[in-house]
Amino acid sequence: MKILAAKKILKVNDQLAADNRAKLDAAGVFGVNVVGSPGSGKTTLLEALFAELHAGLKPAVIEGDIAGLIDAQRIEALGVPVVQINTEGACHLDAAMVASAMGELDLSAVDVLFIENVGNLVCTAGFDLGERLRIVVLSTPEGDDKAVKYPAIFQGSHALFITKTDLTPHLNFNAQRITADMKCLAPNAPVFQVSALKGQGIPEAAKWLAEKVGGR
């Protein structure tokens, strides 16, 4: 005989992500999942944004890497609370890892929690971490065709940060192309063009972020 279910396949991660989101909401913390390829400039972007965050927004960071403490040490040097997760092989962070790392932070002293994901444009698309906002970071040397090649991660993001814009004169990068593709995939997502090292575009991006956090 047939047992009728007609239910979504429950992904364990989704349950845990919902728990994380509830915990962050209860603590008044706004979660941001930062995704992008290895070397796209995620950590450098965070460093630049922290220098600009207005309205006394207090950040904290969960760093995700396969190995090493390099990124956590950079964030720590700025006096920002940080926890490093070493996945030891897993190609993405998941909600369970983030829950564990959240336990090591004093969330009562935090306004916005940045979760810097493992460098990966593929698998990170499938794992909700409990964030309110997902931002995808794409650097100019990676090329302007990435939204077509890796649609899921761009579609699931609330903003696109094009980084390393200072290198554009040396490249074949067409910002209009990726901006148009992003408009199809995520019509309400703004596209920011920044150079974190030179400071271009950072104040506008920080302002947008502060508005998002404040309007939660």
Added chain:
Amino acid sequence: MHELSIVDALIEQVGREVHRAGHTGKVRGIELSIGRLSGVNCDSLHFAFELLAPGTLVEGAEIVIHQVKAACRCHACNARVEIDDLVFHCPKCAGDDIIIEGGRDLILQNIEVDDAERVESGE
């Protein structure tokens, strides 16, 4: 992508549904709907099932997968076209004012169990 963890969760979910319906017997078949834009590869899903089913209540069960198309709705020409893959322009008029609907879900539709074994529900 990550079909092993999906099948792992599916097997547990099948177990809960079977238990909820008061059955203790063998699962003969599982019917799934997999959206074409869900990012799940059906061959990998079958393979993951072969790896994880032995020793569980779903060992030997036949997995039937219905692949569900998505649709591209165009605001410029009002067309609604079924699609198997993501598009960036309307297949009819090539316009870019489009919305992609559906095709993303993974649904456990039903579970076929042996008739013979059933216990009274309420335990």
